[in-house]
Amino acid sequence: MAEHLAVQDNIGTPDLNGICTLDAFEALAENRLMRAAEVILNQGAGTSAGVRRNCSAWGQWAINSRILVDIPDIQLRTTVLGTPVSLPVLFAPTALHGLAHPDAEVATARAANRADTLMVLSFTSSVTLEQVAVHPTKLWFQIYWSKDRDYLRHMIDRAATAGYQAICLTLDMPVQPWLGAQMRQAVRETAEIVPAHGMARNIFLDAAMPWLHDARLTWADLGWLISICPLPLVLKGVMTADDARLAVEHGASAIVVSNHGGRVLEDGLATADVLSEIIAMIGGRIEVLVDGGIRRGSDVFKALAMGARAVLIGRPVQWGLAVAGSDGAQRVIEILRGEMASVMGMAGARTVGDITQGKIARRVHFP
Numbered sequence: 588m589a590e591h592l593a594v595q596d597n598i599g600t601p602d603l604n605g606i607c608t609l610d611a612f613e614a615l616a617e618n619r620l621m622r623a624a625e626v627i628l629n630q631g632a633g634t635s636a637g638v639r640r641n642c643s644a645w646g647q648w649a650i651n652s653r654i655l656v657d658i659p660d661i662q663l664r665t666t667v668l669g670t671p672v673s674l675p676v677l678f679a680p681t682a683l684h685g686l687a688h689p690d691a692e693v694a695t696a697r698a699a700n701r702a703d704t705l706m707v708l709s710f711t712s713s714v715t716l717e718q719v720a721v722h723p724t725k726l727w728f729q730i731y732w733s734k735d736r737d738y739l740r741h742m743i744d745r746a747a748t749a750g751y752q753a754i755c756l757t758l759d760m761p762v763q764p765w766l767g768a769q770m771r772q773a774v775r776e777t778a779e780i781v782p783a784h785g786m787a788r789n790i791f792l793d794a795a796m797p798w799l800h801d802a803r804l805t806w807a808d809l810g811w812l813i814s815i816c817p818l819p820l821v822l823k824g825v826m827t828a829d830d831a832r833l834a835v836e837h838g839a840s841a842i843v844v845s846n847h848g849g850r851v852l853e854d855g856l857a858t859a860d861v862l863s864e865i866i867a868m869i870g871g872r873i874e875v876l877v878d879g880g881i882r883r884g885s886d887v888f889k890a891l892a893m894g895a896r897a898v899l900i901g902r903p904v905q906w907g908l909a910v911a912g913s914d915g916a917q918r919v920i921e922i923l924r925g926e927m928a929s930v931m932g933m934a935g936a937r938t939v940g941d942i943t944q945g946k947i948a949r950r951v952h953f954p
Contacts, residue, residue: 884926
């Protein structure tokens, strides 16, 4: 279906029921993905320190266990911008799922539908937004603000016509990120793969090529976009309380606390480091989502305890695709579902609404 670097097909599909952690999926995917695809998926800016920091930062928080709490029926269901989902874990926008599986984002959409959650389709997807929308999946469409406003309007209108429920605008990559040697080589090896929307990946290497994103934008420009967008607008890439306040003041429907998975700013803070401060600034005026380093149900629990509405996962979804296609991506979600239900029970939380700040505490010694 999609142009891709084929995964190695000489390795049989494992028993998915025997895979019980996302770390295990990562290890299995590493043996299946071609090297360039694995580097592009898993590494980040510079030395990838930002990627590692995102994962480790959730460990600075511990969960308070409770006893003798009436929790006969644990419920993970919630809503995100009014859309019901079976658990507060969404599929984040990540590029080129065709690098992980030939069915690409269509396989991801099937998994999201079966898991009854929401998928945010990346602007740099392997297949078109219309090809994904024909499947009965709850969908948002992620875009970048290009210098061509007519094209931006065109893509938003296409998404609205196809039935997408929101636009997720990523704003944290106004200029080209600085890539390490391995990432540069991987991009060279995939330079001719052109996403269904957007430009070939060699744009990340050639400073002479026109950069897709408009670095001249300011908050004053957001009013125009909201005025022409028929869907709720979610701002992705918020990492400071000041930007969170400005997002509310300028009419965003929701924000995603995100540092692009550590892919754009090597020495930035982890999302877990800034989430509580941002939640405090928002004060419940709009919904707050978060991504970055979510690898366990306990991470989801901690994010919700800080005040997030839901989390998004990116890399683990593609690990699942590489291991077992749509079934693998669905198993990733089911692992998080099982882990989260267990943590909720131990912490005395029957519903996601019971997951409050008092359920977590900062560790005295970390790491």
